[in-house]
Structures are given as C-alpha cells and as structure tokens.
Amino acid sequence: MELPRFSLAGKVALITGGSRGIGEATAVLFAQAGADVAVTSRKLPDLERVADLVRAEGRRAIAIEAHAGRMDGLQGIVDRTVEELGGLDVLVNNAGTSNYAPSMEMEERAWDAVMNLDLKGLFFLSQAAGRHMRDHGGGTIVNISSVDGVRPARTTPHYSIAKAGLIMATKCQAVEWAEHNIRVNCIAPGSIETRLYNANFALLPEEDRAAAKDASSRRVPQSRIGDPHEIADAALYFASDASSYVTGQTLVVDGGRLLV
Ligand SMILES: NC(=O)c1ccc[n+]([C@@H]2O[C@H](COP(=O)([O-])OP(=O)(O)OC[C@H]3O[C@@H](n4cnc5c(N)ncnc54)[C@H](OP(=O)(O)O)[C@@H]3O)[C@@H](O)[C@H]2O)c1
Structure with missing residues (x-):
C-alpha cells in the first residue's frame, strides 16, 4: 500500500544522535519512506553501522562524526549533508544527554554539558538548517524533547529546563519560519527502551x-x-506532508504516563 502523504521520496534527512536508540530507528524508518539520510553523533563506527542499515533499504547514507553541543561544528554538519547528499529537507534534532544533578548539587559543568547539547546546539543547528531550507523552498524540523520538559524531573533539573526550552524553541521557530515554508514540530517521549x-x-x-x-x-x-520505533513513527508524521497543516506543536508519546 502506497501512502504518498507519508512518503519522504526524494528528500534528504539529517538525524542527530543517529547512531542508536531513537535516532537509529528514525534513520531506518525514514529510509524505508524513501529518504536519503545523514546520521551524526560522536562515534563514527556506530554511525557507519546505521548508515549501512539505511543503504540496505536502498537509500544513500552518510555518517558525520561531530559533537552536537559544540557550536563551531554545527554549520559543517549541514554543509556536509548538502554537499554529499544534494540538499537538506528534514532535520531531526534528536541528540540528547542527561546526568544526575539535583538542584542543590548542580555544578556549572553539568549544567553546561546538558544545556549546550540539549538546547543551545539544537537551536543553532536548526538555524543552520533553517537558512538552507529558507533558500531552497522550505523543509521540516522535528525536535525530540521529553515528558520531563512538561513535568519536572526530580534529579535532572537542567534536563527538564532544556527540554522545556526546546518546546518553546519549537514554537518560536515555527512562528518565525512559517513564511519560509519551514514547519517545526516536537515530540515529547516518555520512557523508551534505549541506553x-x-x-x-x-x-x-x-x-x-x-x-x-x-x-x-x-x-x-x-x-x-515504549520502543524507539514508536517515536520514529511520530517523527515520520511530522517530517512528511501527512502533517502539512501542523507547526509549532508538541506530541506526547508516552503510553499515557503524563495523564496520571
Ligand atoms: N529514551 C527515553 O526514555 C527518552 C525519553 C524522553 C526523551 N528522550 C530523548 O530522545 C533523544 C534520543 O535519546 P535515546 O533515548 O535514543 O538515547 P541514546 O540511545 O543514548 O542515543 C543518544 C544519541 O545521541 C548521541 N549523542 C549523545 N551525546 C552527543 C553529543 N554530545 N553530540 C552528538 N551526539 C551525541 C549518541 O551518540 P554518541 O554518544 O556516540 O555521541 C546517540 O546517538 C534524546 O534527546 C533524549 O533526551 C529519550
């Protein structure tokens, strides 16, 4: 059965944190939907494994080793994707980290590590991708937040604050970039079986x-x-024309956890 509104045929997708977990499931699903895929994270061998899974689906793939929390490398991630895959239509901002640091014990280093990756890097990678999309007819951006960005997590306040900021960054960029035919949406996963x-x-x-x-x-x-593919399914909805009249939204995918 063909579902053209869910198709990514002819599109190029860039997925951060694409070496395992939710990013890996998204890379494989997007390839099955017809996209060529760039995956990025800090470890090339893990990325090459996922790139091979994309190629096994008959799509092109590249692996880009980069730290998504270091601002000076972000433009290069977009540039390599465009140069080697011929464009950039979909960005999935999925790389994220957390560490145990209750507010009374928080150290600036722990704060910066989480904020730089989970919020600041993501904002500026979206900016780099958004500029390309603006100049080439538009695109879609999918941010991976967390239920912890909606409800406070007890021992990881920096993670909750970053993920809450991401929900607002989604809205801000959606409003600003709608005129460029760029839609920006967000997913807030609950507990998903990953590292x-x-x-x-x-x-x-x-x-x-x-x-x-x-x-x-x-x-x-x-x-x-939850299973990583259950987040990838939501990402495909936001990345594709199936969500063509949806922007600035956050979809909670958590088995009902936030309801109770
Ligand atoms: N699993 C859950 O229950 C859950 C719930 C809510 C939200 N989320 C969110 O879902 C996203 C994906 O997480 P996951 O559960 O799939 O975790 P995961 O399996 O640990 O994967 C994290 C990915 O991010 C990459 N990464 C980590 N630090 C990075 C850095 N500094 N620069 C570039 N890449 C980096 C990792 O690769 P390297 O370490 O090799 O760089 C890996 O590819 C995160 O944003 C997370 O906050 C997850």
Whole structure:
C-alpha cells in the first residue's frame, strides 16, 4: 500500500544522535519512506553501522562524526549533508544527554554539558538548517524533547529546563519560519527502551535494576516501556506532508504516563 502523504521520496534527512536508540530507528524508518539520510553523533563506527542499515533499504547514507553541543561544528554538519547528499529537507534534532544533578548539587559543568547539547546546539543547528531550507523552498524540523520538559524531573533539573526550552524553541521557530515554508514540530517521549533510559537505573545495585525498571513501567497506563520505533513513527508524521497543516506543536508519546 502506497501512502504518498507519508512518503519522504526524494528528500534528504539529517538525524542527530543517529547512531542508536531513537535516532537509529528514525534513520531506518525514514529510509524505508524513501529518504536519503545523514546520521551524526560522536562515534563514527556506530554511525557507519546505521548508515549501512539505511543503504540496505536502498537509500544513500552518510555518517558525520561531530559533537552536537559544540557550536563551531554545527554549520559543517549541514554543509556536509548538502554537499554529499544534494540538499537538506528534514532535520531531526534528536541528540540528547542527561546526568544526575539535583538542584542543590548542580555544578556549572553539568549544567553546561546538558544545556549546550540539549538546547543551545539544537537551536543553532536548526538555524543552520533553517537558512538552507529558507533558500531552497522550505523543509521540516522535528525536535525530540521529553515528558520531563512538561513535568519536572526530580534529579535532572537542567534536563527538564532544556527540554522545556526546546518546546518553546519549537514554537518560536515555527512562528518565525512559517513564511519560509519551514514547519517545526516536537515530540515529547516518555520512557523508551534505549541506553539513555537504562542509564536512569545505573546508579542502583545491579540486583535492584530489573525491579526498578518493572516498577517504572507499571506507572505507565499502558503498562510498558515504549520502543524507539514508536517515536520514529511520530517523527515520520511530522517530517512528511501527512502533517502539512501542523507547526509549532508538541506530541506526547508516552503510553499515557503524563495523564496520571
Ligand atoms: N529514551 C527515553 O526514555 C527518552 C525519553 C524522553 C526523551 N528522550 C530523548 O530522545 C533523544 C534520543 O535519546 P535515546 O533515548 O535514543 O538515547 P541514546 O540511545 O543514548 O542515543 C543518544 C544519541 O545521541 C548521541 N549523542 C549523545 N551525546 C552527543 C553529543 N554530545 N553530540 C552528538 N551526539 C551525541 C549518541 O551518540 P554518541 O554518544 O556516540 O555521541 C546517540 O546517538 C534524546 O534527546 C533524549 O533526551 C529519550
């Protein structure tokens, strides 16, 4: 069955944090939808593995090693994508990090590491991509926030603040860039089975981790942790024409967790 409104045929997508987890699932799904894909993160071998998965879907792929929290490298990510894949139509701002730092113990270093990657880098990568899209007929940007950007997380305030800022950055850029045919939307995932999610349990003794994870999934009305492909599906909606009259929005994908 062909669903042309969900197609990315002929498009070029750039996915940050594309080496595993949600970024990997999004890269593969976008390739299945017809896009050529650039993936970026800090480790080339991991990126090459995902690039091979994209190529196995019959699409072109490039792997770009870069730190998405360092402003001086961001323009280069966009430039390489455009030079090697011939354009840039879709940006998925997915790279993100967090670290345990309750407000009473927060150090500036921890604050900066999270803010630079999860908010500042993302804003300026969108700017670099947005300038290209403006000059080439438009595009779509999908930001990956978190339910923690809607409801405060207890021991990671910098992460919550950055993710909340991202929801507002989505709205600001959506309003400013609509005239350039650029739509900007956001996804707020709940608990998704990835390395980042499992890091939440890393401070616990090993024998307690499975029980803590189980308790966490029982707090979700759907009684389970999500899979990365369930975020990728939402990203495809926002990236494609299926959402052509939607901009500035945040879609919560959390199995109902924020409702209770
Ligand atoms: N999993 C969840 O439960 C959940 C919930 C809500 C929101 N999210 C959000 O979803 C996004 C993806 O996370 P995930 O769960 O898929 O985590 P993940 O599996 O740990 O993947 C994170 C990705 O980001 C990359 N990355 C990390 N630091 C980077 C940096 N400084 N520069 C460039 N790339 C960097 C990682 O590659 P390298 O480390 O090799 O650079 C990796 O590709 C994040 O924004 C996260 O906040 C996740």
